[in-house]
Amino acid sequence: MAKVVIVSSAVRDGFDPWVHGTTLLLRHSAELDTFGQHTLTTDPEEADIIVFGEMGECGSFAERVRAHPYYRKYPEKCFLFDSADSPFPVLPGLYASLTTEQYRSGHTRTGFYLYVVENPFIQHRPLTGREPFLASFIGNSETHPVRQQIFAFRRPDFLLKDTGTISYRMAYEADPTERPPFWEEYADAMGNALFSLCPRGMGAGSIRLYESMKMGRPCIILADAWQPNPGVDWDAFSIRIPESEASQIPEILERNADRAVEMGLRARAEWEKWFSERVRFHRVVELCLDIQRSRGRFGRLERLSHLRHIPLHPRRYLRSKRFLYRRDGKIWW
Secondary structure, three states: OOEEEEEOOOOOOOOOHHHHHHHHHHHHHHHHOOOOOOEEOOOOOOOOEEEEEEOOOOOOOOHHHHOOHHHHHOHHHEEEEEOOOOOOOOOOEEEOOOEOOOOOOOOEEEOOOOOOOOOOOOOOOOOOOOOOEEEEEEEOOOOOHHHHHHHOOOOOOEEEEEOOOHHHHHHHOOOOOOHHHHHHHHHHHHHOEEEEEEEOOOOOOOHHHHHHHHHOOOEEEEOOOEOOOOOOOHHHOEEEOOHHHHHHHHHHHHHHHHHHHHHHHHHHHHHHHHOOOOOHHHHHHHHHHHHHHHOOOOHHHHHHHHHHHHHHOHHHHHHHHHHHHHHHOOOOO
């Protein structure tokens, strides 16, 4: 049994759903936890692990977390849970867009996405097998070339819509009254197809993958660099297609159409098992503990070695400093 502190490195006053949302949702999951093996504490001294819940807001190199008093005093038991598109894994932890190249058994695991402002229309819709479309995808075609390959399909049984930057604006900038029609259309498109196309975007991972699982849709994964979440039975409900073979998607889906209903059920079951409200706290803690157990005898040196990302990417580091200064009014070291 582990005692866990969940905290954010945010310094702004008041509640901001895009800054504090991850910590709020993880704490709420702890209240609903069905496993009962781990407990929350507010005392970093007695905690076995300290989880910083961030959403790409702590800097590309986790500058704000590394400056936090908890990390300064207890670095060996601190972990980062980050949903950023393309973070550098300077700190040990869970990264939603973790790449295979970034995976290290004693340092990183693939995480997932936790946003307070979620699409409320993404709910379980069991497949009937009579859906009007074979596959669907709504998203920005410009975030990665593989998405442009998808939009090159001209098939009546593919429901495709290029939203440009609308998706980003609806999530982060839109007035709340603008969101429901867009989000309902997005969810209906996913619900009206046998398969959900889940190409990578700016990051190797995609929130669409987890939304598809939640709805109960088989996932077609196009993300060569992405490192899958450990433990999840991906083969039961998803098909991973190399980005270079995206043109073969229609034929592959036609061959697997008779499996879609069963795959959809398995997708929802795996979401319940690994990512639902009642289990996500436990899963996050277990993954952090697994990283701890996997550290070698020179774990401290291994942790420090990941700071090499900073001198290797000086321009990105300076841009991150500027981003944080504009948000927080101070420079983090």
